[in-house]
Amino acid sequence: MSFGLPAAETLKQYRIWDSYFTPSFSNPGADGSSRLIADIQRAMPAIETGHFEKLCYFAHVGIGTTTDRSLEDLLRAKPELVLEPLNRWPDQLLGMIQLNANDVSGSLTALDRWLRDGPMLGVYFPGSGPGAANCLDPNVATLVERVSELKGVIMQHTWFKTGGKRAPHESTPAELATLAAKFPRQRFICAHAGGEWERGIRAVRQSSNVLIETSGFDATAGFIEMAIREIGSERIVFGSHLPSRSLGTELSKVTTAKIGEKEKKDILGANYRSLLKPIQSLK
């Protein structure tokens, strides 16, 4: 071990697939991609240090998920801009699209364009921005139904914040568990395990079709150990939140946990590959 990292060979054996890569998360740049590309490059030293195999980012596709109207117009007019990162790093990047639950019609069209007919593997329901809606909003259920038909993966932003929600459209793990109960054959990823993970893990404990994602909060000790104890390694997927969070914060949660090597492999890549398999088999 050097500087707290496992040996390179060990990291390679983990076959790390990052489910939550967030370069230029809120806006890819006025020209449709430059900020996004620059942020991916910014993360590259960490990606190389961690020996990641693949990373999944969440693309804006011109359906009103940013506050920049001209950018939205541009992305609709030139969808090839959306594909630039995937074309540039075809062996490393996977993509999902950010949905706008406040525009069901536009989102349904985007699902056909990008999941059914395109390279994207799933969707992201954001917790903030103009596309955000609480996951119990009926619009979300409509979109979930269609994603499910397309065998896509669903990542839902969640937080349990002390003092309550900062905005009504934020979703908690408890609310995601309620949504998930209506779609027992669809699996959902509970992003950030709710942030306050002691509550988040408990909230989804009985929801066997909900997995938790590991990024987005400080490297608080004991998280993975509790998650393994309460829901098992098969329901945990690794996310890096790079570059706005660090490899140190996010990778150490898993690599240093007092768990077995098989469990680490599950979390760092195997579980996510399993989630992606149905839709990848259709591509």
Add this chain to the structure above:
Amino acid sequence: MVFHRRDLIHGVMTMGAGSVLAANAGQSVAAIPMPSRIIDTNVSLFQWPFRRLPLDEVDGLCDKLKELRITQAWAGSFEGLLHRDLSSVNERLLKACQNRPELVPIGVINPTLPGWRQDVQRCLGTFQMPGVRLYPGYHGYALNDPLFGELLAEVSGQEGFVQIAVAMEDTRTQSPLMRVPEVDPGPLKHWMQQIPKARVQILNSRPGAAEKSKFAAIPRVVFDTSRVDGTDGVADLVRAVGDDRVLYGSHAPFLIPEAACIRMVESHLDTSIVKAIMQENPDHFRRVSVSPPTDSGR
């Protein structure tokens, strides 16, 4: 004219943003030499009040420090957050550090308690601690409080340093029964001008770009790395305040100790800056005389 290495590094730092990164970026971590001594300026002993932590027993924490090649750790006490009998808190801390040469006890002072000057005298005089640690958020005062100025003058007069924990955890994850706001370090600018001898380290800050600029304007204050996040967060902090004002700290065992360690190499910081943060700056802050370096990695 004689140039000290520290001055040279600082000169380079001001030349351009890219200069904090290694010229040979892309080398494997295994190829980066670890400093011969690593000093963690921010660990705590005993139990976090709100949950058990995997390393909250002293032996377990010391084993982990050894595994990470941390040769010295400045240890506060979680008991100091809520206990009011701080004399006994600091005695237990001292006792736990005895016979563990890697641990340097840092006593807790609460200036809102009667008799705090006696606690300072015990910590710095009787117990020979090099500094004290403050938890203003948990003890109910702000840094513009004259009491804080009195405390800083007292500790500085006794040649000690002051560590200020501006937070212990993300405010979004605190117990709803104990919501503790983050401490504003802004008033330090006044006190650092008033008390030229003062040595102050900010702990557990997670500064955004605006805060980093604000930090840069506070003279002489140094910062730990424990919650400086973002893949290039440490490099950004170095750019903002200078490489001689950033000290390695992990906030273990509340945070996973490897997290801060990995952050030192993930963005390919120049090895001289890694050494400054993990070894030279803590030594300099503590005013430890060090023999000429024989650093060739371990």
